[in-house]
Amino acid sequence: xxxxxxxxxxxxxxxxxxxxxxxxxxxxxxxxxxxxxxxxxxxxxxxxxxxxxxxxxxxxxxxxxxxxxxxxxxxxxxxxxxxxxxxxxxxxxxxxxxxxxxxxxxxxxxxxxxxx
Amino acid sequence: xxxxxxxxxxxxxxxxxxxxxxxxxxxxxxxxxxxxxxxxxxxxxxxxxxxxxxxxxxxxxxxxxxxxxxxxxxxxxxxxxxxxxxxxxxxxxxxxxxxxxxxxxxxxxxxx
Numbered sequence: 001x002x003x004x005x006x007x008x009x010x011x012x013x014x015x016x017x018x019x020x021x022x023x024x025x026x027x028x029x030x031x032x033x034x035x036x037x038x039x040x041x042x043x044x045x046x047x048x049x050x051x052x053x054x055x056x057x058x059x060x061x062x063x064x065x066x067x068x069x070x071x072x073x074x075x076x077x078x079x080x081x082x083x084x085x086x087x088x089x090x091x092x093x094x095x096x097x098x099x100x101x102x103x104x105x106x107x108x109x110x111x112x113x114x115x116x
Numbered sequence: 117x118x119x120x121x122x123x124x125x126x127x128x129x130x131x132x133x134x135x136x137x138x139x140x141x142x143x144x145x146x147x148x149x150x151x152x153x154x155x156x157x158x159x160x161x162x163x164x165x166x167x168x169x170x171x172x173x174x175x176x177x178x179x180x181x182x183x184x185x186x187x188x189x190x191x192x193x194x195x196x197x198x199x200x201x202x203x204x205x206x207x208x209x210x211x212x213x214x215x216x217x218x219x220x221x222x223x224x225x226x227x228x
């Protein structure tokens with residue numbers, strides 16, 4: 001069974017540009033969450049999608065956005081990139097949102113974004 | 117910012133030793149998860165806990181969900197070199213979907 005697939009693995013962008021990251025969840029998983037990981041702030045929740053709807057959103061500016069497609073694949077977009085957006089962006093998939101075993105989150109390898 | 121206090125921040129131990137790390141929070145969590153992350157990889161789920169007082173093992177790993185629901189610990193017995201990595205605790209609040217709050221991580225180094 002394939003795991004969570006994130007593309008691309010590495011990305012270098014210039015300040016002011018925008019970027020789109022992609023996540024394909026584990027087959028059968030319908031909930032997708034995104035996290036930002038930096039040395040200073042650790043792992044921080046960005047947002048969660050289920051059935052193409054955003055269910056929860058973390059404390060990030062509006063430059064960070066996402067969406068989910070009918071096949072559960074998800075994308076996140078960061079506009080007007082800043083140096084501080086350099087981070088490892090992780091996607092996690094779960095069978096369903098809520099509580100219990102079906103909510104266990106499985107992570108992809110992440111996309112390493114560097115903003116120069 | 118983070119709401120989970122994870123300790124210790126790092127540990128350098130001898131192969132064969134037992135390891136213990138813990139997480140505490142000011143909030144009550146419904147689920148506690150423990151992950152391990154190696155360089156260049158995403159976190160890998162080790163153990164999931166769903167009920168206060170629950171004690172769960174996965175091979176040499178044992179984790180417990182604290183009675184107060186505000187803490188959890190992870191023990192690794194008879195450590196081996198491949199245990200090296202960063203261990204994270206994560207809590208899930210009631211009615212917060214799959215949003216996880218992470219601890220700051222415990223970096224484990226094992227000397228052969």
